[in-house]
Amino acid sequence: MKKVVKLARAITLTTLNTHETYLLRPALNGRFGGLQLRGWNRFLRCHHTQRVHNVSPLLAGFLYRIATHFDGHRVLIVAGYRAPRIAREKGNPKSPHPKGLACDFRVEGIATTTLRDYVRTTFHKVGVGYYPNSDFVHLDVGRKVDAFWIDYSGPGERADYSADPKGDLQSEKLPLKLPTTQPAPADSEADLRDDQRVEPKGAQPPKSASSPGSETPKTTPEPDSTN
Numbered sequence: 001m002k003k004v005v006k007l008a009r010a011i012t013l014t015t016l017n018t019h020e021t022y023l024l025r026p027a028l029n030g031r032f033g034g035l036q037l038r039g040w041n042r043f044l045r046c047h048h049t050q051r052v053h054n055v056s057p058l059l060a061g062f063l064y065r066i067a068t069h070f071d072g073h074r075v076l077i078v079a080g081y082r083a084p085r086i087a088r089e090k091g092n093p094k095s096p097h098p099k100g101l102a103c104d105f106r107v108e109g110i111a112t113t114t115l116r117d118y119v120r121t122t123f124h125k126v127g128v129g130y131y132p133n134s135d136f137v138h139l140d141v142g143r144k145v146d147a148f149w150i151d152y153s154g155p156g157e158r159a160d161y162s163a164d165p166k167g168d169l170q171s172e173k174l175p176l177k178l179p180t181t182q183p184a185p186a187d188s189e190a191d192l193r194d195d196q197r198v199e200p201k202g203a204q205p206p207k208s209a210s211s212p213g214s215e216t217p218k219t220t221p222e223p224d225s226t227n
Ligand SMILES: [Zn+2]
Pocket: 097, 102, 103, 104, 129, 138, 139, 219, 220
């Protein structure tokens, strides 16, 4: 008898810049097959350079879980992988985006504050950035401790970090819910292999026109401090 891999329900991701959609569909055990991951990597390619790079399967599992939680709402991707040159140009060469460890996104019809709180309380050893004026949440994986920051910049503006992100949250009158402990998704082990290293061999694609408007403006910083 043929072995059949049973798949979980697919969820749909859409990129804001290119309006591409991708069906993310792990096996029932939470793992993603090679074909899925190739599609995932391509889907999250650098939209400035078209360069494709491995993007963490752990991050795929997290996005899957987020999409399942906000069932019926589309996950809209602002940025995934970012070529190193682009990260440098945006003034943040240490960003986790060029390592394929980060994604900026929002969920259609869901307040970004709600998304932010869900992400912060659900996942650990992650970096979470809240971009209230650009209306997205940044999530990166592969950290030893959690990090959180708020960047008040709007699209296309330089970073404008909150000096006191936790204090700012409290003044929002939407107190962060206390963490609910949940098990990590099953597919975690594949992440953070060394294929995350970036290395440009070969020609860099031509610089694409900078697209004005609604995409990710700037880089995401990754404060290493844990405040
Ligand atoms: Zn980011």
